[in-house]
Every structure is written in C-alpha cells, then in structure tokens.
Amino acid sequence: MLKQRILTSAVLAPLALLLVFYTPLAQFSFIAGLIVLLGAWEWSAFMGLSAKRARFGYTTLVALILGALHLHWPIESLWQSSGQLTADANYIFTLSFAWWIVATILVVKYPRMSSAWSEGIVLRGVAGLLTLVPLWLALNTLRSAHFADEHHFGSTLIMVVLGIVWSADIGAYFTGKNFGKRKLMPKVSPNKTIEGLLGGLATSVVFVVVFCYFAAVPKSLWAVYAGLTIFIALFSAIGDLLESMFKREVGLKDSGSCLPGHGGILDRIDSLTAAAPIFALCYAWTVTL
Known part of the structure; x- marks a missing residue:
C-alpha cells in the first residue's frame, strides 16, 4: 500500500506543479472544476445514491453551480x-468557515x-455542496491573486496551502505509525491517533518556517504564520x-478507486x-490590514 501511495504521489506531484504554475487562468479554473466534479460523483455515494442516473444528477447540479x-x-x-x-466571494468563504465549524461538531459528536443527518439525502447533498464548491472558488481565488503584477504569486500561494496539507499528512502518517498510542476519534477513523495529529501539526509548522526562511519573510511574522x-x-x-x-456511515473504505494506494479523488483532496x-x-483578511 505504501509503495502504491509513493508511486501515485510521484506521478501526481509533477502534474500538480504543471497545473498550478504553467496552466493559464481559464484552463486552470476548468481543470480545477473537473477535479471537483469527480469529487461530486464520489460524494453522491455518501448520499446513499447507487443508481448512475441519480449520481450523475447530483454531479450535474454541482456543475451547474460552478458554471x-x-x-x-x-x-x-x-x-x-x-x-x-x-465582497460576495468573501461571504462564501465566511459561509464555508461556518460550515467547517459545524462539521467539526458533527465529527466530534459522531x-x-x-x-440528524444520516437518513437525509438532501442534507448529505448540501454538505457536499458546502464542502466542494468553496474548494473550487478558493483555488481560483488563490491562483488569480496579484496575477497582473506577478503571474506566479498565486501559484505560490496554492503551493503553500498544498505544502501545509501534504506535510501535515506525511507527518501524521509516520508519527502515528511509529509513536501513535492514543486514539484520536476511533468511532470516525480508528487508525488516527493524537500523536499522529500532533506530528502532522509539527511538520506543517516546520514546512512554513522553512518557506518563510527562503522567501525572506521578516522573522517578526514567523510566529504569526506558524499560528495560522x-x-x-x-x-x-x-x-x-x-x-x-x-x-x-455508508460502509465505504475508500471514496473511489481511481488513484492506486490513495483510493478516490476525495481521499486525496479531503x-x-x-x-x-x-x-x-x-x-x-490579511490584505485588508
């Protein structure tokens, strides 16, 4: 499994770099949309939908919203x-933040x-919209930041957030595997541990500090960025x-099978x-200060 994960990541990493740094804005937005739509197809299974027509209907709904x-x-x-x-984009991100607060409560209380939601197809579908649509908007927002002044500025922002996620994932995996003893949320994900979570947080901070060093970020801001x-x-x-x-809830091990060693698209972008x-x-918020 680990070998498959490494091989798949070795293929995906350069593709991600090409997409983020060298794809024109419109094409980047389109490809990001396709990735989100693949995620929507997989999410439809979380809703308990099994018929391809119903799953395609949900994916089409997400496509119409993105359009x-x-x-x-x-x-x-x-x-x-x-x-x-x-302002409208800010509102959507604020709504997204509120959703993730609610999601935290749902996860902790599971x-x-x-x-309250397991029997409701509509509620699970809305949860998918709140999870996937802001992701697409966020990628577009970051990629287009200061594009007129510096074409790769937004690309760097995306690589920073990807670096935070990937370093946290890698740190959590190896720390949990070697030192994990206390279960984090066994009823949600039995293999995740508190030690793994702390290891992931530590490696993500190390990544950002290293980035700040090479990006010549003033040291007075390092603690702020580490906290964020x-x-x-x-x-x-x-x-x-x-x-x-x-x-x-629906008895699935993976969201899909298109990425060997990782499962589905959602397993990679969750x-x-x-x-x-x-x-x-x-x-x-920082650019308004």
Whole structure:
C-alpha cells in the first residue's frame, strides 16, 4: 500500500506543479472544476445514491453551480483593482468557515448526532455542496491573486496551502505509525491517533518556517504564520475526518478507486476541501490590514 501511495504521489506531484504554475487562468479554473466534479460523483455515494442516473444528477447540479459562479465571477475578476477580494466571494468563504465549524461538531459528536443527518439525502447533498464548491472558488481565488503584477504569486500561494496539507499528512502518517498510542476519534477513523495529529501539526509548522526562511519573510511574522498554519492544519484534519465519517456511515473504505494506494479523488483532496477555503479567507483578511 505504501509503495502504491509513493508511486501515485510521484506521478501526481509533477502534474500538480504543471497545473498550478504553467496552466493559464481559464484552463486552470476548468481543470480545477473537473477535479471537483469527480469529487461530486464520489460524494453522491455518501448520499446513499447507487443508481448512475441519480449520481450523475447530483454531479450535474454541482456543475451547474460552478458554471453559474464562473459566469458571475470569472477567475480574472475575483480580485478588485484595490487588491481586495470581492465582497460576495468573501461571504462564501465566511459561509464555508461556518460550515467547517459545524462539521467539526458533527465529527466530534459522531455517532451521537448522526441521526440528524444520516437518513437525509438532501442534507448529505448540501454538505457536499458546502464542502466542494468553496474548494473550487478558493483555488481560483488563490491562483488569480496579484496575477497582473506577478503571474506566479498565486501559484505560490496554492503551493503553500498544498505544502501545509501534504506535510501535515506525511507527518501524521509516520508519527502515528511509529509513536501513535492514543486514539484520536476511533468511532470516525480508528487508525488516527493524537500523536499522529500532533506530528502532522509539527511538520506543517516546520514546512512554513522553512518557506518563510527562503522567501525572506521578516522573522517578526514567523510566529504569526506558524499560528495560522496550526489553525489551517487542524481544519485540514477535520476535512479528512469528515470524509471518513461519511464513508463510515455508508460502509465505504475508500471514496473511489481511481488513484492506486490513495483510493478516490476525495481521499486525496479531503483535507484540502477545508484547508483551501480557510487559507483563502485568512489571506483575504490579511490584505485588508
């Protein structure tokens, strides 16, 4: 399994770099949308949908929402000339943050509160919209930041949030495997441990400190960025746990099988669904200061 994970990651990593750094804005937005739609197809299984027509219907709904958002906010128009994010996009990210607070409660209280949503296809479908749509908007927002002044500035922002998520994931995996003793949330994800979570937080902070060093970020800001990193990495763990909760509810081990060693698309981007919108919101707030 580990060998498959490494081989798949070795293929995905350069593809991610090409997508983030060398794809024009419109094409980037389109490809990001396709990834989200693959996630929507997998999420439809979390809703208990088995018929392909029903699953396609949910995926089409997500596609229509992404299309409507694209017409309202093409990727080139998400940022105002003043350098601030548009108010409507800010509202969506604030709503996304509120959703992840609710998601945290659902995960922590599972399975005690599951009766409130487990039998409702609509509620699980709405949860999918709140999880996936802001991810697409966040990727567009970060990628287009300061694009007129520096084409790769937004690409760097995306790589930072990916670095936080990936370093937290790697740190949690190896720390948990070697030192994990106390279960984090056994009813949601039996293999995750408190030690693994702490190891993931530590490695994500190390990643950001190293980035700050090479990016010549003033040392007076390192502690602030480290604190924000812990905040974002904690929510990335919630993104992972939320997907695990929905999979457990419908008896799935993986969300899909398209990525050997990883499972499905959602198994690869679950942490990012929480981390990217919250990272985008934090960045949007900082540029207003």
